[in-house]
Amino acid sequence: MLDIETFDNLRGGNVVYKALSHPHAARRLAALSASAGPVAVFDPDGIAGPLLALCPALDVRGLYVQDVQAVGQMRGGHAALALTELSQATVQTVLLAAFDAGRLAERLAPLLPRGAALLTLDGVKLPPDWQTVPGRYLDARNFATNFVFFRDDGHFATRLTTANYWAGYGAQGVRFQYILHALEGAVLAEWEDAAPSGPGGYVLDSQEVRQRFGLGPFTGQLFIHAIGVAGHDVVKYALDTYATDGGPSLSCTHDANAWPSARFAGLPAPRPDEHVVLWVQNSHGVTIPAGALALDRMGAGQPVRLQRDIPPYATLALDVAELLPGLHWPAQIEFHAGRHVVRPRYEVRRGNRTRIAHVNVERADLVPDPGIKTLPEALGRGFLLPFPVLPRQRFKTLVLPTPMAESEDNTPLRLDVFGPDGRRVVEHFMGDLPRLHNGVVDIDALLPDDVLADGGHAELVYDFRFGGEANGWMHGLFRFEDKLSGHAAESSFGAHIFNTIMVYKNEPQSYTGKPPGLSTRLFLKLGFGGRATFCTLIYPASAPWVEHSSTYLELYDAHGARLETAKISIPCSGSVMVRPTEMFAATNVMEAGERGYVLIRDTTCRLFGFHGVDDGAGGFSFDHMFGF
Template sequence: MALNIETFSNAKGGNAFFKAIGHPLAARKATALLADLKAAPLAIYDPLGFARAFAEIYDLSGLDIQAVYVQDLEEIGSEILGQKAQPVTDLAAAAATKVLVTAFDAERLIAHVRHLLPAGTEVVSLDEMRLPEAMLTNRRNYLDSLNFATNLVFFRDGDGHHTRLATANYWSAYGARAPQAWCCLMDAQGTVLAEWQDALPGANASVVIDSKELRERFGLYTFTGSLFLHICGIAGHDIVKYALDTYGDDDAVLSCTHDANSWPADLYGGLPAPKEGEQVLLWVQNSHPAAVPAGSVGLNLMGDDAIAWLDEEIPPFGTRAIDTAALLPAARWPQQIEVQAGKHFVRPRYEVIANGATNPPRRRIAHANVERVDLKPDPRIPELANLLGKGFILPAPILPRERFRSIALPTPMSTCQANLPLALFAYDPQGKEIGVKRLGKLPRNHATSVDIADILDGQDLDWGHMELVYDFAEGGEADGWLHGLFRYEDKTSGHIAETSFGAHVFNTVMTYKGEPQSYAGRPPGLSTRLFLSFGPQPYRPLCHLIYPASTPWHAKSQTNLMLHDANGDLIAEQEVQIACGGSLLWQPADYFSATEIETAGPKGYVIIRDTTCRLFGYHGLMNGEKAFSFDHMFGF
């Protein structure tokens, strides 16, 4: 029951067609279009090959389709919408009074075949579903990805739970003149609760959407669902990045995560099984204006082919919490769960509820990751050590050990990963190696977590960082899509936070298959621009910056910490230096005065800028010893 649509290709990037037909505004127009098409015998002209994808999202069974015509000779005779495709030159013989052209910007396409249309035939196209022109960046090319900078946000408010999205207007810094945020808030049934459009503030200024403020603004009751966010009139990036704080009226509810990755995937990995006494809820946000049929979403233990399917339909744009124990009752941490998603939803979040530990129970939210289906082992990766040194590195913090446990769990994240040949290294803040655990060649179904204390074996280290890297001492294969989950347990409060990410090649001038990755321009990416949000009151931000290097790079970073207010005005700036291969754990109060922080305000933020190297960052919130949150940062 997987959707046969193209959402994202690593070769071509994101596919805008599914976003164009699945946008909430387009879906409303599609209802009227399809109702009109039911009134007469219909022919389909599919010049660009979009008809099948269109039928995956919209039910065309009520249409009286007489024939389907194509332009591509290779498509002739193939089955499209239950018909054998015919050459468009046969259109003149169509027994239809209406023709639907399954394309946008269809005026020229229609002009090419107008002489083939039977007399009196009415022609319509998907242009009937276009968004208002004012929402478009490129009005000449409707399917330009810049026209569909969209993302889904898990949004909840009520019963002591709140959510807060924070980002910056980085589009104006790339030249956008007057970007706007079009927002549509939907409840768990996909019903629209509120819809609005706000102008974004100036370049790099703070953008904050808080669920508590929305309830007051629109007079809403409690809700759990999706915020559909569309940034219009953009430049530079077509990706909507954000940090999402989940906080509550009680300290038991606190976590942070980030953007949902706006391209629905076939599979997701890195979903942890519950520990004894925990409940793990997988939050599924249907990304489309079509219901997810029962039996289309499933869970299985990583490396196990036995899939348990959800026997429940999820409505268009609906949100559902799936209790993993209901489908996989025997799964236990550190086992991992694979999510069979069928391209029905974006990267899902999961919520861990520690039942019985406190009253109310502590909760944390994190996200699964996209599991690649297009990779195969790369035999060159083991051979590149002489040129790429460490090669692919997955860095993560070691938080102050007196208070926190820092735990690593390697997570298979592509279907070709039959084994994971890995080692985990520990480093002090100056980049000195102080411990290593060679994990060997882990099988796909492994359940091996590593407590950093076991690596350090009593050594005197307060904090630093760890690096998960390939290690081929016992053989094995690699594809470059190395991932891990990192869990941090507060020994004082019992609160837990976790984050997951993938490896990259860092800080080397040599490039390999798009690495070292660059946010803008061609690789190598050798500079840093990270966003640190202040978060809701009374919490205080925390940041851990890591300077990983695949090969030796500059001995010290030249990192600027730039404090801004909500309008994007620079309040103060400090320079710090981080040792190559080392890290820096800090809070804004370490470098900025109380007056400066007060001037920045609760919607202020820090931009972390370095033109000499690429840093990898983690951020979180602290409230004394009561609770904390932690996740990796986004850059632009």
Template sequence: MPLKLETFSNLKGGNALYKALAHPLTAERLQALIRELAQAGPVAVYDPQDTLASLAELYDLSGWELEGVYVQRIERLLEGREVLGRRVRPVTELPESRAAGLLICAFDAQRLHDHIRHLVPEGMRVRTLDEVRLPAEMLSNPRRYLDPLNFATNFAFLRDAEGQHTTVACCNYWHGYGARGTRLWLRLYDLDGRVLAEWVEPLPDAPVSYRIDSREVRRRFGLGPFTGSLFMHVQRIAGHDVVKYALDTYGDDPSELSCTHDANAWPADYYAGLPAPREEERVVLWIQNSNPVPIPPGAVGLSRMGSEEVRYLEREIPPFGSYGLDTRELFPELRWPEQLEVHAGRHFVRPRYEVLRREGPRRIAHANVERTDLEPDPRLPQLVGGLLGKGYILPAPLLPPEQWLTEVQPTPMARGQRELPLALVVQDASGEEVLRYRFGRIPRAESVAVSVNSLLEQAGKALPSGYGHVELVYDFSEGGGADGWLHGLFRYTRRDSGHAAETSFGAHLYNMPLVYRNEPQSYINVPPGLSTRLFLRLGPAGTDTLCQLIYPASRPWHPQSDTRLTLFDAAGQEVARAELRIPCGGSRLWRYSELFDEEARRRAGEGAYVMIRDLSCRLFGYHGLERAGSGGAVFSLDHMFGF
């Protein structure tokens, strides 16, 4: 059963009320408040901000003897609205109530209480959600509790078991927006939702890096092997309420190396882009319950993309607990390139999945949010090739074909997408178009994956620069409809070692002065977003960091980028700078060891990172780690993020 919660709106953004109600500390206090109200006798609820229904989705209110639900807005009365099975009543009828207690179901409730103080019957005890507020020292804006800056939270997957380890890394990017006294409040849960550890990591008032290593957490708190969720709450921040991070997995076996990134912190109804396994593989979907209420049996499930048949997981997952769902448990018959749709019911944040091979290392990646609010845009076929130029572009690396195999799989990512009219464009690093492959109009139920290496070989083409990138774009030459929410999965395999990585992302409009449907996207301002700020975490000793920066352009833009790279040490001190000039429509593949000399790397030390800035254009980037191995090179790869 899906939760009836507003977690995120593509028009309004994240819902701070949801995060306030679902916060683990708040959950403990709310459960106590709910018990106390039940024990006191009949309960009346004043619900001026439509909060009660959300509260009831996340907490068990069945112990209440509910006397009535009172509202402020006449529209709700005229609609005949019911909450908790009770028809709402005007708050002007509150004097007739015989309830023992009144819950004003709102935060910052003093003003709301003042408005009705004269209506509260004598002897009725008034309670409010302010009793369950987080302490003021945890807030960025104590004066407005539901300020999104107060709830910069996210979940990370963290494991230290069976020779497998995890790191979560980023930097104090809030310092750049003027934040002071920023800190990380962290709570680690095991698979059963039990709290293993809770601690605070202060971040100095500088753009310092931070790195949470599962091995260090295990040592620090004397823990045994664990797998579970790390709840992260970044406090005392400014400018940006989204918690971003790079997540690396590694092992005692040096061949274990993979990476992904943050979880997109608002639970959604559906996720997609989950690949079915090859014959020698298993795909494990990590369901991390992100709410203080259990996920009941039969509440989440999988379906083959394009099919209406949903097979449900018949087991309960505790509050803040996790479960690794082997896709073969529900769909033993499906094989790559089939893909699965995740019916999540707003129970968990964007999930990670692992691909486990019968022999060899595992790799980690994530599914993506499948939107429910989109239909094909009838104007798009005329705009692409016209005002939008090349239109929406989904760029991804084409690593040197002599060393890597590259596969591309388009992935439907909106419930209204019945087809994907697409083409794949192969671009040399110089910006020259080498090849264009037309998929045609791919039906939703048809999963297609192509080998870019094979396309090049069949066409007798080569990359003059030795590498380049690919772009998924719309192709309306055979008709069809699209909505702009274009996604794809990209797989890379080393020819020498067989080591693999995969990543997925969505398309945007890039580098054009015109704006269409809030694109080109801007992270912190109004569109168009025409500049670049990317974070590149650097790997530990024994690894090299690779990065490919791509300069996509929907319309002709500046001939070259003006890209500045600044190397910082772990304390946020600048160590060195470098510059790149990337041709429009091209890319640049580089390594840390090549761009910064040995002395700069020595001074930067462990925990260093690179900030990539470009005020002339919007770049898109991919990053990963490399390590030499006895059986060939091992590597990780994922797309980058900015803030």
């Protein structure tokens, strides 16, 4: 397990981790360790663990602390010594493990061993023009970064779509710095792009990148760093994968989630006629050693280790059958990632069609919460996990609940299915599902043929009629299959309490505001290459809320100009399918272009949505939307 702290739901992201793991910092740490010789580390802020995990080549001869209560503690594999002993160290260099360390360095100087040089982490800082807040290095806005699964291999291309949503928070002059890593981890290209000056749409297509830099076929990962941001320190995007060789493959996924995790879940085992490939991408400048990663059937407790090294920033296509032969859908797989990778993609290959989806972070900090069993009536059905039921004339919709906490041994669930008008058409008790289960549900098996012919939605809900436990981190994998073409898409997400004025801990929540100020701000990309975009918007409510939503759809172009606004109304607990070509004038959609987008805005409630594109020939993509 890599000794780093990344993210937790109470404190948010660990900025020190991002500062040390940034590819530029990794290069400078490598240079520091190569020239420093024997080193004594002074650790005033308790960051020696991640520092030495991300810079293991340092020849550390002693680690020193000021806090007398910390003396003797293990940090980064070393027992901490009192700072008063530093002058006796036999070292070439003293490394002060702190940023913005000028004053502290001055005070440390009299304690240095004879002849030892003093270094600080200021030597591994990003260049000034990469910093949004130059005067405060460990400000989260200096590290608005993410990774992107990026390839252009002659068969598939990838397309990142986002918007300059920081402009809405007052940011000016936002720009993107990129580092493209090849399959083996080498840097293929580095460049900078300007974001739109206003809240405009932005697209980065792998075909354009390949042409721009004269690259051959590649598969790897793209590091993206947004500079000049405000309001949000997370880079959010939608990523399309589409065929360039005339094949029918098409899929989309959500952003990569910039924080590595010990484990990930929601990885499906293949059907007998499928191959499931997990794209393992090393997120750090240090090698992942053989045996550090493993796959396990969820709930089996028998992880199988991957016995090969993965170089810094390298990408490995791991066929899950290599480690877990004979395991098939609806079994699901747990990925023991050791905090080496951000949220990975997986690829399902079936016949001539390939689809991409992502796994989710499995929480190590959650335990069962007995308060969820006794939520008051004011919170209604409590935690809900909504997902679309696509039009049943064309699509099959399946749901597989996925344990998403290491302590989750059982999950008592019910499935509530709703029509577009908000009327509940069926309740299906799924039981108290054990961690190792095959509890997939085909929505078609629950409904007559003529019910929800044009679609609707369903919600997973906790149901304690036969006992069980809950932690609030309910997740599911949703698979949508075209009944004629055989094309499929899948998505996964977690539960929230939706649209109640009363609160429980940090629920309900939205991207901005607290109850009763919940609101919606969702991003819908437009279609490309003749493919038409669509989305399903769901108005989930744990308890009765406003009878109908007041939802505005705002069409923007690539420069941030708003071209048109349309209004729709969704019944409480209802849903609607939206196609921009039907909502807006054709001339405005054409003017918005492929780099434009739709902002879905509602100040009366929080909506939840899934988006995709349809190629008109049986191919489609579908994943949950993001907001800002």
